Each structure stands twice: as structure tokens, then as C-alpha cells.
Amino acid sequence: MPHEVQGVVSRAKGEPVSLEAVVVPDPGPGEAVVSVKACGVCHTDLHYREGGINDEFPFLLGHEAAGYVEQVGEGVTDLEPGDFVILNWRAVCGTCRACKRGKPWYCFSTFNASQAMTLADGTKLSPALGIGAFLEKTLVHAGQCTKVSPEAEPAVAGLLGCGVMAGIGAAINTGAVTRGDTVAVIGCGGVGDAAIAGARLAGARTIVAVDMDDRKLDWAKDFGATHTVNSRGKSEDEVVEAIQDLTESFGADVVIDAVGRPETWRTAFYGRDLAGTVVLVGVPTPDMRLDGVPLVDFFSRGGSLKSSWYGDCLPSRDFPMLVDLYLQGRLPLDKFVTERIGPAGVEGAFASMHRGEVLRSVVEFG
Incomplete structure (x- = not known):
């Protein structure tokens, strides 16, 4: 059955974000529902709110996230419930001209979920970078889930999903x-x-x-x-x-x-x-x-x-390696986490970011 959770939504250019009920459908073919444990507040989310990406409001913000796979759809064979994953916005297709040249980090046709997450009234949401993770559960394409060691703290691991990896x-x-x-x-x-x-x-x-x-x-x-x-x-x-x-x-x-x-x-x-x-x-x-x-x-x-672009990364190659280096004490990913907040604190985190007071505010979910 679809899930209804609270998510951070940007309804109009320049207006403060709001916490609203979001309907997350069960995963269809090639999709996964992920229980989000932490999501960093990235400058790109602020660009969405300010209309600097496109005008496809309302946006469901958040994309630097880590959590656990809760459900998988038909045809998904490399994920199962309970896997600890970092979400990525480069789910390589394997068939575009970049992938065929052996350069999947330039993939020109990355995957996103086919189904839409919506507001309670049925209004379709545009998920930031095809993810939308300022909420307790999100729907993504299975290729957007990169498995890493579950020993990593979600608030730290999730930051590899965008800015830190870049x-x-x-x-x-x-x-x-x-x-x-x-x-x-x-x-x-x-x-x-x-x-x-x-x-x-x-x-x-x-x-x-x-x-x-x-x-x-x-x-x-x-x-x-x-x-x-x-x-x-x-x-x-x-x-x-x-x-x-x-x-x-x-x-x-x-x-x-x-x-x-x-x-x-x-x-x-x-x-x-x-x-x-x-x-x-x-x-x-x-x-x-x-x-x-x-x-x-x-x-x-x-x-x-x-x-x-995205640090020319290949998530399946780079995320597990960097998490392992962090766990070995060779990469201080934890130092990027300046503050931990709840979803209601995202607007304040934007203000702190604008003033240069934080490296990353991280939204945590129970």
C-alpha cells in the first residue's frame, strides 16, 4: 500500500519551504522504496527553491541521503530489503554513447523512478535531482541505490550523494x-x-x-x-x-x-x-x-x-571505496557534519548556509 509521510516541499520560487503530507507509492518495476535515515542540506536544494534549476514546482527537496531499502519492485535483483544504501543521481543506463565508450561516469541517460510521488491532493511532485529525500521514505529507481558498508553512520555516508563526492x-x-x-x-x-x-x-x-x-x-x-x-x-x-x-x-x-x-x-x-x-x-x-x-x-x-560533473564519479565504484576509507580513518567525512536537525529545520539551514556558518546541516529521521 502507498505510504503517507511528511516531506519538505518548495511550492513557489523564493517562498519558504513547508512540511506537507507526501504520498509515496509502492515500487513498480525497477524501483525501490528507501527508508531515509539522514539527508544533507545542499546548495542545490536552495537553487531549486530559488528557481535556479527549472520552474517545475512544487519540488520535493533533498538528495544527499542514506538509508535502508524497504521494498523493491519487479525485476530488481541486486537489492533486497535491509540493504544500507547511499542514493545517487547518476544511475547509469549502460546503453548511451558514453556508457558504450566505457565512460559511464558521463552517462547521458540516467534512470529515475517512473512513478511520481504526490501531495495528498494528487499534485505531482518534482523530486530534487530525481531523488527527493527530505522525508522518511522515498521512491527511486533501483539504480539510484548504491550499497555500502552498514557500519557507516547515515548522516556521514549520505553526504557522498552530492557535494562531498563532487x-x-x-x-x-x-x-x-x-x-x-x-x-x-x-x-x-x-x-x-x-x-x-x-x-x-x-x-x-x-x-x-x-x-x-x-x-x-x-x-x-x-x-x-x-x-x-x-x-x-x-x-x-x-x-x-x-x-x-x-x-x-x-x-x-x-x-x-x-x-x-x-x-x-x-x-x-x-x-x-x-x-x-x-x-x-x-x-x-x-x-x-x-x-x-x-x-x-x-x-x-x-x-x-x-x-x-558530480566529480566524474561512478557511484558503484566510488561510494563503497570512500566509505571504506572513512571507516579506516583515512578520510574525515564526519567533519563535514556541522549540525543535525529535523525536517522542520530546513529553512533555517538554508539561512545558515547563506551566511556561511555551516559546511553541512544534516536532516535526521528516526
Whole structure:
């Protein structure tokens, strides 16, 4: 029988979210119902509320989640009730051109549940990133469930579902940071600090954290930054010079822009060494334009300019590995959890996020 649970819903652009009754149907073919235990409050959820993704209101928010499989639908063979899973929004199809080329982390046709979750009056909800997990139970495609060790705490494991994976993957998968590299990370929120943690895990010898907030720079040190640069009041050229000063005057081998603004990208471009790599993982808004970079500089500086989608991750490969590293004490995922709240606290968590007071607020369910 369908379940009726309380969920966090965004009804209109810019309006505060509300807790409302949500109807979750039994799983159909290829689907699963997951009992959500924890879900991080991500900037993407705020983008949905602000109309920055699309206008398909009302939205059922939440997507950085972990929990236990409760029911599976017809044809699901690799999940069973009781499995501990992290939800992901890259359920690879196996048949698109990226998958056929052996690059499933670029899958262009990922799966979502076919059935809709609804409000009590039957209004269809648009689940954030095809998940919608600010509620006690959610309906997803079975491919969106990645099994990991049940020894991991849900509030910690769930963060791999989006922002933390994006940052770690930007360093390890997209940037290909390796032993002895020098790395600079611009923007030290959750994604930037995850990139710092990833660079440290990969063996970078120098990791420069750049931000305008001393509190965030202190957080960056906890994740492995060896040096910090407060960019407040500094020009782009001054920040570039500061990065160069900390990397033997050359610039960093890999610079990761976790902000996604023209000025931070230009800083990343000029803050790298010759033939170095720029990784853009911060998400720009559609109106932003890149100006002031002569075309000859793209040629003469060489190297790679990359965008990182979801940290170029393959959930089935990366989630279990990163959870195991966390359980071994080699990856401090627990440090991303700033506060634990109930679903009624999501709107307040958005305000804390906007003020830069948290890395992650995590909604917990009983």
C-alpha cells in the first residue's frame, strides 16, 4: 500500500519551504522504496527553491541521503530489503554513447523512478535531482541505490550523494591529482573542502586554500590545506601571485574552482603552472560570461581546462571505496557534519548556509 509521510516541499520560487503530507507509492518495476535515515542540506536544494534549476514546482527537496531499502519492485535483483544504501543521481543506463565508450561516469541517460510521488491532493511532485529525500521514505529507481558498508553512520555516508563526492571527485577523478602535486582550491565551502580532502588523500604535497572568510580557511586546514590565502580585498592578480609564492613561484599543478564565477575561474587559469590543469566544479549561473582572457593565453599556457560533473564519479565504484576509507580513518567525512536537525529545520539551514556558518546541516529521521 502507498505510504503517507511528511516531506519538505518548495511550492513557489523564493517562498519558504513547508512540511506537507507526501504520498509515496509502492515500487513498480525497477524501483525501490528507501527508508531515509539522514539527508544533507545542499546548495542545490536552495537553487531549486530559488528557481535556479527549472520552474517545475512544487519540488520535493533533498538528495544527499542514506538509508535502508524497504521494498523493491519487479525485476530488481541486486537489492533486497535491509540493504544500507547511499542514493545517487547518476544511475547509469549502460546503453548511451558514453556508457558504450566505457565512460559511464558521463552517462547521458540516467534512470529515475517512473512513478511520481504526490501531495495528498494528487499534485505531482518534482523530486530534487530525481531523488527527493527530505522525508522518511522515498521512491527511486533501483539504480539510484548504491550499497555500502552498514557500519557507516547515515548522516556521514549520505553526504557522498552530492557535494562531498563532487569535491573529492574534482580532485581525484577530474583533476587526476597524484603524489607530489601542488594544488590550489578556490572556495572553501563543502565542495571546496572535499576537494582539499581528496587532494590530500591523493598525496598532494602542497594544498593552498583560497577564500574570503577566515573561518572557512580554518575549516580547510582540518581537511588538509597546508597553506591559506584570504582573498578579501585582493585583486585577481594578487591572489594569483599569492598562489605562485606558495608553489615555488610556478603556480599549482592543479587549481580547482569550487565557486564558479568568472573572476575565480580567471584566477584559477592564471594561478596554475604551465601545462597545469584547471577544474571547474562550482556551478555558474546562466548569465555569467568569461571576459578578459586573450585567446593566445589559452594556447601559450597549455594544459587542460576541465569541468567536473558530480566529480566524474561512478557511484558503484566510488561510494563503497570512500566509505571504506572513512571507516579506516583515512578520510574525515564526519567533519563535514556541522549540525543535525529535523525536517522542520530546513529553512533555517538554508539561512545558515547563506551566511556561511555551516559546511553541512544534516536532516535526521528516526
